[in-house]
Amino acid sequence: MVFIYLPDEKYPRLARILGAVLYCISIPLWIVYIVITYNPPKIYNFDGHYWDFNADTISTYMALMIIAYLLVMAAVGAWRQQKTGCAGPSWPSC
Numbered sequence: 001m002v003f004i005y006l007p008d009e010k011y012p013r014l015a016r017i018l019g020a021v022l023y024c025i026s027i028p029l030w031i032v033y034i035v036i037t038y039n040p041p042k043i044y045n046f047d048g049h050y051w052d053f054n055a056d057t058i059s060t061y062m063a064l065m066i067i068a069y070l071l072v073m074a075a076v077g078a079w080r081q082q083k084t085g086c087a088g089p090s091w092p093s094c
Contacts, residue, residue: 025065040054040055
């Protein structure tokens with residue numbers, strides 16, 4: 001959310017809505033992840049020679065959530081850069 005507030009605060013309503021949406025998605029998913037992985041069955045992965053807990057499905061959802069969050073932040077940063085007019089080689093002096 002830092003990209004929306006820098007270099008000056010614009011679109012505070014958008015920042016609140018985007019923050020609320022991201023929190024409403026991530027917090028329940030983290031709670032589900034903690035509940036599922038609290039006491040799961042242990043499996044031995046012969047390919048990597050290590051013990052792991054059997055939670056591949058929820059781990060995939062968590063990875064997708066992290067990737068989506070990174071893409072949203074990259075999109076907000078690029079959008080904000082275009083809106084402020086600080087694009088190109090003169091960017092540090094804007």
